[in-house]
Amino acid sequence: MSEHQLVIEAGRGEKHYWRDLWRFRELLYFLSWRDILVRYKQTVIGVAWSVIRPVLTMIVFTVIFGKLAKFPSGNAPYAILVYAAMLPWQFFANALSESSNSLISNSNMISKVYFPRLIVPCSAVIVSLVDFLISFVVLVVLMAWYRFLPSWQILLVPLFLFQALVAALGFSLWLSALNVKYRDFRYIVPFIVQFGLYVSPVGFSSSVVPEKWRLLYSLNPMVGVIDGFRWAILGGDAQIYWPGFLLSNGLMLLILGGGVWYFRKTERIFADII
Amino acid sequence: MSDTVIKVENLGKKYILSHLADKREQLFSSLLVNKAKSLFRGGKQMLSAPLSLHSPSNSRTEEEFWALNDVSFEIKQGDRVGIIGRNGAGKSTLLKILSRITEPTKGRITINGRIASLLEVGTGFHSELSGRENIYLNGAILGMSREEIKRKFDEIVDFAEVEKFLDTPVKRYSSGMYVRLAFAVAAHLEPEILIVDEVLAVGDAEFQKKCLGKMEDVSTKQGRTVLFVSHNMGAISRLCTSAVLLDAGSVKSMGTIHNVLQNYQTHCITSSCNWIRPENMSNNLMFKFISIGVNNSQNSSLLSFAADEEVLIEIVYEIERKLTGCQVGVRVTDSDGNIVFTTADTDTTNNSAFQREPGKYRALFIIPGFLLTPGTYTLTVVAHLPHRTVYEIIEQAVSFTVTNTGWVGVFDGRLGAVSPRIIWKTSICE
Numbered sequence: 001m002s003e004h005q006l007v008i009e010a011g012r013g014e015k016h017y018w019r020d021l022w023r024f025r026e027l028l029y030f031l032s033w034r035d036i037l038v039r040y041k042q043t044v045i046g047v048a049w050s051v052i053r054p055v056l057t058m059i060v061f062t063v064i065f066g067k068l069a070k071f072p073s074g075n076a077p078y079a080i081l082v083y084a085a086m087l088p089w090q091f092f093a094n095a096l097s098e099s100s101n102s103l104i105s106n107s108n109m110i111s112k113v114y115f116p117r118l119i120v121p122c123s124a125v126i127v128s129l130v131d132f133l134i135s136f137v138v139l140v141v142l143m144a145w146y147r148f149l150p151s152w153q154i155l156l157v158p159l160f161l162f163q164a165l166v167a168a169l170g171f172s173l174w175l176s177a178l179n180v181k182y183r184d185f186r187y188i189v190p191f192i193v194q195f196g197l198y199v200s201p202v203g204f205s206s207s208v209v210p211e212k213w214r215l216l217y218s219l220n221p222m223v224g225v226i227d228g229f230r231w232a233i234l235g236g237d238a239q240i241y242w243p244g245f246l247l248s249n250g251l252m253l254l255i256l257g258g259g260v261w262y263f264r265k266t267e268r269i270f271a272d273i274i
Numbered sequence: 275m276s277d278t279v280i281k282v283e284n285l286g287k288k289y290i291l292s293h294l295a296d297k298r299e300q301l302f303s304s305l306l307v308n309k310a311k312s313l314f315r316g317g318k319q320m321l322s323a324p325l326s327l328h329s330p331s332n333s334r335t336e337e338e339f340w341a342l343n344d345v346s347f348e349i350k351q352g353d354r355v356g357i358i359g360r361n362g363a364g365k366s367t368l369l370k371i372l373s374r375i376t377e378p379t380k381g382r383i384t385i386n387g388r389i390a391s392l393l394e395v396g397t398g399f400h401s402e403l404s405g406r407e408n409i410y411l412n413g414a415i416l417g418m419s420r421e422e423i424k425r426k427f428d429e430i431v432d433f434a435e436v437e438k439f440l441d442t443p444v445k446r447y448s449s450g451m452y453v454r455l456a457f458a459v460a461a462h463l464e465p466e467i468l469i470v471d472e473v474l475a476v477g478d479a480e481f482q483k484k485c486l487g488k489m490e491d492v493s494t495k496q497g498r499t500v501l502f503v504s505h506n507m508g509a510i511s512r513l514c515t516s517a518v519l520l521d522a523g524s525v526k527s528m529g530t531i532h533n534v535l536q537n538y539q540t541h542c543i544t545s546s547c548n549w550i551r552p553e554n555m556s557n558n559l560m561f562k563f564i565s566i567g568v569n570n571s572q573n574s575s576l577l578s579f580a581a582d583e584e585v586l587i588e589i590v591y592e593i594e595r596k597l598t599g600c601q602v603g604v605r606v607t608d609s610d611g612n613i614v615f616t617t618a619d620t621d622t623t624n625n626s627a628f629q630r631e632p633g634k635y636r637a638l639f640i641i642p643g644f645l646l647t648p649g650t651y652t653l654t655v656v657a658h659l660p661h662r663t664v665y666e667i668i669e670q671a672v673s674f675t676v677t678n679t680g681w682v683g684v685f686d687g688r689l690g691a692v693s694p695r696i697i698w699k700t701s702i703c704e
Contacts, residue, residue, distance in 0.1 A: 004466070008374060008383040023417075030414040034400055034407075041402045112397045113415055114374035271376045272289065 017264070021116040031106075031123035035098075036130055050131040051138055054086045061086075061203035071204045076234040077146045083139055084233040085202045085226045088164040091132040092171075092222055093193040099124035099172035100179050100189045107274045117267045118260075121176040125168050132161070139233070151235035160228035167221045167252045173259030177266045180274055201226050206241070214244050221255065224248025278386070279467055279499050280349040280372070285381035287342040287367050341367040343523045345381070349501070354493050356510040356531060357503045358538055359520035365503050368520065369393060369471050372501070387466030387499070390416060394471070396456030401445035405436055405455055408444055412459045426462045433488075434458035454481055461488045468492060469501045483687075486513055511535060547577040549671040560597060561657045561665035564590040564634070568653075568674045578675045581648055581685070581693060585641040585674060589655060590634065597630045600665065602637060605654045614651065614691070644695035646676045647688070 006016065040046040058079060065071045066078030073081045099121040103110065106120050143150065179185040200222045201209070209217050217223055224245045231240050342364045349355055357365050370376045372383065373391035398415040399408050409430055413423040423430075431437050434455040436447075444452055470489065490513060493500045504510050510517065510531070517534035519526040527537045549566040569586040570579065579585050589602060603618035619637055620628060652673040657665040678686040685693070 004386065004388050006385040006389065008371065008378065008385070010378050010380055026420055027414045027417075030411050034403065034411055037407065038400060038402045106398075108394075109398045109415060111375065112394045114391070115415065115417070268377045271370065 011268075017116060021118060024115050024119060027115055028119045028123050028126070031119060032126040032130075035123065035127045039127070047134060050134045054083070054090045054135050055138060057090075057197075058083045058086050065203040069204075071208055073205065074234065077148060080139075080142055080146060080148055081205060081230065081234065082203060083142055084230050085200075087132060087135055087139065088160070088225050088229050089197065089200060089202050089222065090135060091128050091164055092168050092225070093196065094128035094131055095125045095168035096171055096175060096193055097189055098128055099168075100175035100185055103176045103180050103270065103274065104183075104186075110274055111271050117270060118173075118263060121172045121263075122169065124176075125165065125172055128168070129165070150233055153232045153235045156232045157229070160225060160232055163228060163249065163252070164225045166256050167225055170221075170252055170256035170259045173263045174255070177259075177263045180270055181266065196220075196222065205230065214241050215247065218244030218247045219251065221248045221252045224252070277351040278348050279351050279353075280386075280501075281384045282348070283346050283382045283384075285342055285345040285368075285371065285383060286340060286379050287364075287371060287376070288379040289339045289341055291337045291339050340523050342371070342378075345520070345523070345525055347518055347525060347528055349499060351499060352493065352497045353516055354490075354500045354502065354514045356514035356517040356534075357501060357520065358510060358517055358534065359526070363520040364523040365520055366393075366471065367523075369469055369501075369503060372469055385467065389467040389469065390463045390465035391469035392416075392460045392471065393469075395453060395460060399444060399452070399456060402443055404443055405431075405440045405447070408455065409459055412456065416460060416463055418463065422464075430455075430458045430462050433461060433484075450481070457481075457485055461485065461492075465498070467499045467501070471503045489513060547672055547674055549668060560594060561600070562592050562594075563655060563657070563666055563668055563671075564592055566590075566653070566655055566668065566671045568672050577673075578677055580643075580679045581646065581676050582643040582679045582695075584643050585646075585676075587639050587641065587653065587672075589637045591637070591657065592634045593630050593632050595632055599628065599659050600630060601628075601658055601660055603656050603658065604639075605656070606641075607652050607654065609650045609652075614646070645692055647690065647693045648676050648678050648686075650675045 040049065043049065045052075061082045062079045065082070066073060071078075102120045102124040103117070109115075110117065110120075142148075175185055175189060179189075200220055206214070206217065206223055206227055218241070225248070227240050227245060345364075345368065357368065359365050367376075369391065370393070371378050372385075373389070373393060375393075396408075396412065398412055400411065403411065409427065410420070410423055414420070431440065434451075434457075436451055436455050439447065439451065444455070447455070468489070486509060489500055489502070492498050500513070502510065502514055514531050516529060517531045518528040519534050519538050527534055547568045549563075551562065551564050565588075567588045568577070569588060571584050571586060587604065589604075591602070593600075601618045601620045603616060605616045606614045608614055617639065619639075650673055652670045654667065654669050655671050656667040658667075659665070680686070685695075
């Protein structure tokens with residue numbers, strides 16, 4: 001009996017929270033599974049959507065930045081340079097757009113059933129992760145096309161993927177929780193995503209940024225993630241700018257920590273205000 | 275250790291009703307705009323106030339509301355407890371706190387045992403997914419593990435009677451099938467404490483019986499504790515052994531089901547099946563209602579009627595000066611606030627220029643039996659010149675409850691907004 005004792009009191013959700021989160025881990029799986037299943041229902045080309053979007057953007061960026069503006073790309077083909085950055089960026093952007101609305105679109109569940117609410121934005125991030133894996137296949141095709149052989153560093157991609165995951169989760173927690181209370185974020189997020197594509201080094205290598213601005217530039221946490229991906233995939237010339245990389249990472253952890261804190265703080269009133 | 279499984283102590287839940295902005299959707303931008311406006315308007319003293327979400331400029335439009343206040347009770351292992359009370363008494367809030375959907379503002383609840391709550395059937399069902407997929411999804415949402423669902427899968431499908439449609443998206447299900455499937459998943463949860471809200475109000479009569487039976491099973495054979503909220507007094511008295519009566523956020527009475535139900539009825543009779551003009555009520559010059567009462571055919575005040583009984587409504591009013599064209603009307607609404615019908619004393623006189631001399635009047639009308647479905651009905655009474663002047667209106671003056679007839683399987687539990695008894699003529703043909 002005592003194993004299941006539960007005390008409900010004002011301001012006392014904490015005690016069982018992390019244990020509950022573990023207990024509900026299958027729900028995380030089922031929610032992601034549901035979103036993946038439902039995602040491309042009633043679409044004609046289905047999963048191809050998750051390939052077409054990054055590929056088209058990649059072509060546009062290659063033409064504009066590579067061919068017209070003639071930015072340097074080192075020894076790698078410009079298309080691969082862009083695509084290597086497009087992967088984490090798309091993942092990040094998708095995760096943000098999906099998760100910021102996730103609590104609202106699951107509001108009926110939130111007002112009718114108890115479960116650790118963290119599961120909802122997390123599952124949205126996982127759905128974006130699946131898209132990422134699909135688009136990754138395209139990278140392999142692209143490398144074969146250009147006969148580009150990556151070095152051993154490509155084995156470190158999972159590490160940088162984890163970094164992207166931390167960044168996406170951190171922002172997602174903030175945005176999803178804020179969106180419950182202030183629906184303005186429904187309009188802010190598409191803007192962040194659109195704007196971020198241009199201020200992050202997706203279409204160009206971050207080495208084109210003048211040295212004295214690099215550290216400031218690294219305040220954008222995606223700079224560190226994208227540089228990491230480029231380094232791992234392109235190898236050779238692509239360099240990681242270490243002070244900036246560390247700054248990006250530190251910032252990301254801070255955002256994630258803050259996100260968890262803010263989410264946990266506001267979670268208890270979700271059902272009242274959603 | 276005692277066998278108390280739920281112990282509620284001094285529980286309270288406060289809501290802030292904000293009249294400033296729509297409570298459900300608060301726009302950050304409008305918050306900023308308001309803040310800016312008040313800065314300009316308030317001048318110096320506002321500038322010194324902190325720019326917080328609860329600055330004094332907002333507080334005058336915010337109102338505290340205690341949905342629950344100082345609620346305490348205990349529930350023992352194996353009890354089947356009904357939670358009753360009128361709309362807005364705090365039943366749903368209590369359930370939401372017990373199921374951990376929302377937090378209390380004060381007080382404490384101690385629960386011993388695995389708890390599951392059903393505040394709605396089919397939470398999280400996705401219309402694009404098939405029946406099979408939804409069973410897994412809904413099970414996970416209710417807190418079952420994949421293993422557990424797999425083990426009970428056949429039983430669930432059996433109970434819901436949907437084997438043929440397992441791979442059809444539930445959006446193509448009939449509403450009956452949908453509800454059956456949803457309840458079936460929930461019914462196979464195995465918590466030590468089960469909390470159920472009004473979910474039996476859906477589905478056809480036969481299925482309702484099945485659900486009630488299942489819940490009784492869960493409680494008597496397996497010794498589980500059940501908390502059941504319903505407006506259906508018939509279902510409550512059949513299923514529950516004890517009850518808690520909530521009124522305006524606090525516990526009015528608790529104890530055995532019989533006592534509490536009686537208390538509920540008498541408590542409501544004094545407050546709502548008879549309306550008598552309060553002494554301090556302002557008088558208008560033309561028209562005043564003196565009393566409004568709900569009676570049965572034996573002319574005694576009553577709150578509860580079987581669906582086959584007549585309901586007598588008596589309205590006493592006084593007119594101070596001669597009135598032409600006045601109509602006394604009654605609007606009957608159900609517990610969801612839907613208007614069931616409207617009737618007026620001019621319906622049968624056919625004379626809209628009905629003249630009334632000064633004096634005291636007594637009006638009577640009968641709501642026939644075999645018309646209203648079980649539920650609670652509220653009467654609003656008005657005296658007016660149609661489309662022109664309202665002399666007096668008594669909103670929600672009285673209310674009464676219509677219960678099942680007791681003719682189980684013949685008349686009770688029918689679907690529909692009304693339940694008239696219609697004459698059928700059946701004869702054998704050659």
